[in-house]
Amino acid sequence: MKVRINADDYGLTKGITDGIIRAHQNGVVTSTTMMMNGKAVDYAVEQAKLNPSLKVGIHLVLTWGKPVSEEVNKLTNSDGLFRFTSIFDPSDPPNLDHLEKEWTAQIEAFLRTGLPLSHIDSHHHVHGWPPVQALIAKLAKIYQVPVRVVGTLKNQPDITMTDILWDGFYGEGVSGRLFDELQTLDVDSVEVMTHPAIVDEELESMTSYAYPRKRELDLLCSMRVPSWVELF
Template structure:
């Protein structure tokens, strides 16, 4: 088999700093794909930019967390907007609320349906679906993701199943992230059968959870060296102004470093040396 790589920037449309980074990483780097966030404050700018980036893959970044506004009026999805009329800030809080039975699946369906329609109404050709903080794979929400993908004939979906032993750490913070990553990876892996049955194509391998927001050049080179046959996806979060992003979102991401990785000549040369072909989800559909 041939080694193929999708390099996808999440959160397109969330902030002008992310939009500028996506544009630069596509024009001067290895970025092949990005996921558009319907509720992002810089959505309209992102759409204008996307129209000028010929060949970039455009995904739908389904969102239930991040402190962002909903696409529907908040009073129409009240079980999702209990924090000042916005989505909750943290996926842990969303999951705890869901486990207590306080999230109406009808609200999730209607909000995600509105997000998808908002993006499709731009006329941009959509290549795939993924999710902010991977909530599209949460067991209670995944049937909704699958139903909507089939409803709108979206051909591909990200499966974030990073290798279980990858990124092991003994530090308290690292150990928690490692455990959370493995829990999500196993959950996501369990949905592959349903996706295949529905005729929805996926990536074979995934990288970006353990290095999320901190995908430095040396880490990207290491991941490239680990790549196997089939379709891999690298998820990244580049930014043209990390300070502005931190003032707004407080994620601790180093988006400018990720942008450097995406535009690194060394990374491009390593991909060439390993005969890894850059693609988008559009090419996954073509086979």
């Protein structure tokens, strides 16, 4: 089975970035996805260039922080922050013209770092929202990279990176039995979503999901890869 173990939120904070680097250097994490509006993007780029074996993709953002482009006010509130939450509201879909401008700007900002773009996913899985299916497929084809599979993209194997996404390594589902659980799947390829981090005050102030990231980091650095697994 081909297994991609991806760490989300790269570049959001220094602690997250350092945790992901450690989980790659000393553990089983093979790739990460960077938030181009994060607080530690420059540092994350620097660390990625020092660790070229870590594949880096983009974590497209619509639900946290500020846009990287200007004049996308249909996506923001009066404070200039993204106005959307992690829960899709069918009565208030994002303006697709502004979203295409912003997500293109995020990808172009990534490319200007000089890092090769591995793949596309998104913060809170917003790329799986029904109204943006055509847009995410368009971006995948323009930039010629695969996309994280989510429920609404299962029927688009031409653009998705794996057969399924394993999102069970989160919260109460975080355990050292990850590979045992994956072995029960009847698929050829799977992406495992993870969130390792070194917890600091900055991270604590930003999210309620802080200390579980330390447990993820410890486990990801202690796992043995079975012979039937091909990490990629």
